[in-house]
Amino acid sequence: MNLIDFSSSPISLLPALIALSLAIISRHVVASLGIGILLGAFLLTHYSVSESTYYLASTVSSVFVEDGSINSWNMSIVGFIVLLGMMTALLALSGGTRAFANWAQQKVKSKRGSKILAAALGVFIFIDDYFNSLAVGSISRPVTDRFYVSRAKLAYILDSTAAPICVVSPVSSWGAYIMTIVSGILISHGVVEYSALGAYLRIIPMNFYAVFALLMVFAVAWFSLDIGQMRKHEILASQAQDSDDANEHLVQENDLDIEESENGKISYLVSPILLLIAATFSAMLYTGSQALAEQGTAFSVFAALENTNVGMSLIFGSGVGVLFALAITLKQGLPLSTVLRAVWLGAKSMKGAIVILLFAWTIGKVISDMQTGTYLSTLAQGNVSPQWLPVILFLLSGLMAFSTGTSWGTFGIMLPIAGDMAASIDISLILPMLSAVLAGSVFGDHCSPISDTTILSSTGARCNHIVHVATQLPYALAVAFISSIGFIVLGVSGSLWLSLVVTSAVFVAICVLFSILSRSRVVTATS
Numbered sequence: 001m002n003l004i005d006f007s008s009s010p011i012s013l014l015p016a017l018i019a020l021s022l023a024i025i026s027r028h029v030v031a032s033l034g035i036g037i038l039l040g041a042f043l044l045t046h047y048s049v050s051e052s053t054y055y056l057a058s059t060v061s062s063v064f065v066e067d068g069s070i071n072s073w074n075m076s077i078v079g080f081i082v083l084l085g086m087m088t089a090l091l092a093l094s095g096g097t098r099a100f101a102n103w104a105q106q107k108v109k110s111k112r113g114s115k116i117l118a119a120a121l122g123v124f125i126f127i128d129d130y131f132n133s134l135a136v137g138s139i140s141r142p143v144t145d146r147f148y149v150s151r152a153k154l155a156y157i158l159d160s161t162a163a164p165i166c167v168v169s170p171v172s173s174w175g176a177y178i179m180t181i182v183s184g185i186l187i188s189h190g191v192v193e194y195s196a197l198g199a200y201l202r203i204i205p206m207n208f209y210a211v212f213a214l215l216m217v218f219a220v221a222w223f224s225l226d227i228g229q230m231r232k233h234e235i236l237a238s239q240a241q242d243s244d245d246a247n248e249h250l251v252q253e254n255d256l257d258i259e260e261s262e263n264g265k266i267s268y269l270v271s272p273i274l275l276l277i278a279a280t281f282s283a284m285l286y287t288g289s290q291a292l293a294e295q296g297t298a299f300s301v302f303a304a305l306e307n308t309n310v311g312m313s314l315i316f317g318s319g320v321g322v323l324f325a326l327a328i329t330l331k332q333g334l335p336l337s338t339v340l341r342a343v344w345l346g347a348k349s350m351k352g353a354i355v356i357l358l359f360a361w362t363i364g365k366v367i368s369d370m371q372t373g374t375y376l377s378t379l380a381q382g383n384v385s386p387q388w389l390p391v392i393l394f395l396l397s398g399l400m401a402f403s404t405g406t407s408w409g410t411f412g413i414m415l416p417i418a419g420d421m422a423a424s425i426d427i428s429l430i431l432p433m434l435s436a437v438l439a440g441s442v443f444g445d446h447c448s449p450i451s452d453t454t455i456l457s458s459t460g461a462r463c464n465h466i467v468h469v470a471t472q473l474p475y476a477l478a479v480a481f482i483s484s485i486g487f488i489v490l491g492v493s494g495s496l497w498l499s500l501v502v503t504s505a506v507f508v509a510i511c512v513l514f515s516i517l518s519r520s521r522v523v524t525a526t527s
Contacts, residue, residue, distance in 0.1 A: 095264015137460020
């Protein structure tokens with residue numbers, strides 16, 4: 001099938017913009033994504049009904065089957081989500097979730113403490129962003145519910161720790177993927193001063209968005225910097241209710257309608273989670289070592305992570321966690337019918353997230369065929385002063401990731417472009433420009449309603465998806481503003497330390513402003 005080439009036309013932006021706008025305005029994500037998919041299909045096939053129907057059928061099927069075989073990446077993520085849903089239900093049934101919540105309520109003495117706990121867990125679990133959002137959500141939700149923290153606030157904490165910590169962690173699926181791309185860029189441009197790992201470590205402090213997004217999470221948690229729609233949801237939560245247009249409910253309500261055992265222990269929750277983490281990381285090292293052996297390459301942890309099969313590792317780890325949680329529930333002598341019902345309810349609870357993900361993947365393929373990323377990347381090339389390139393690449397990568405819903409896809413397109421531009425203009429700018437792409441990609445992905453990380457964060461928190469997007473946006477934009485200042489200073493001065501000092505000062509000023517706005521809204525609400 002011959003598709004129309006939109007690589008040099010702003011029309012390539014249309015399906016993404018329509019889908020994103022409708023999702024935000026109507027708050028019906030699936031329907032909005034469906035309209036974007038249909039529009040893209042008609043545009044690509046020049047409004048031919050028969051060809052667009054064939055295109056839609058092949059595009060949807062590619063989500064499940066690719067090159068004549070199962071799409072292992074997509075299906076492994078779906079399997080991981082289902083298994084984690086089952087595990088969450090079993091942990092609740094065993095009484096582990098209740099025991100941990102009771103323990104945390106004794107040890108964590110305040111609402112602030114429950115938010116800090118969620119943020120700290122988000123930083124601690126840095127292996128993979130999908131795993132981070134769902135696992136930390138299942139652990140933290142009972143605790144934050146007990147202290148009447150809104151689901152919107154928890155979703156923000158999950159989303160703002162998942163990708164930002166993974167993108168600055170060498171020992172993660174993100175770090176391995178990024179180092180693979182950076183290695184190729186360094187080799188192609190003859191940069192021998194540092195290895196891919198060395199370059200990655202140098203880039204970390206330049207990734208202003210990731211650094212300050214993490215700092216903002218802890219500032220918001222500690223100082224209760226509730227602005228915009230977040231304030232509304234925090235007030236509702238403090239009144240023992242959380243606003244969710246699809247299903248208004250008390251925040252302490254048992255989402256899965258599972259009767260939790262009163263004989264649960266903290267170990268019933270902690271042990272399966274720790275085993276899941278250990279099994280996932282071990283599987284990542286094993287699959288990576290197998291790939292290295294096939295290549296005839298010596299084993300190392302970083303090399304293994306660069307070549308690991310993340311999807312299969314997540315399936316293995318979550319499978320081990322489910323089996324262990326199942327053993328715990330059966331050991332308590334619970335009726336088999338009760339256990340099987342909990343497993344079914346856990347899997348069923350993930351239906352909404354899976355449907356949104358399937359639609360997001362489909363529109364991602366449509367956007368790829370529209371060559372939205374290619375068109376946006378051309379905007380970065382032209383007669384621009386080198387000192388402005390870092391901030392331009394940051395903003396452009398953010399726009400691309402927001403429109404396409406994928407930071408990894410943006411990495412793949414924009415990192416090589418940033419390397420080529422640095423090589424042709426000033427090779428000393430290669431690390432600042434690469435860091436700008438990484439930061440912008442996380443920013444755009446962080447804000448996008450069609451990002452799988454954003455979807456899984458709202459799923460992990462059991463929060464309405466568009467509510468999560470709307471409440472998170474002001475914080476993401478504030479950090480993006482701080483980051484833009486940092487990249488301007490870095491581009492003009494070439495000094496990382498000066499950039500960090502300036503961005504830190506701006507960060508403090510923003511936090512003070514948010515504090516003033518939060519207090520003024522309290523006064524207004526109570527007056």
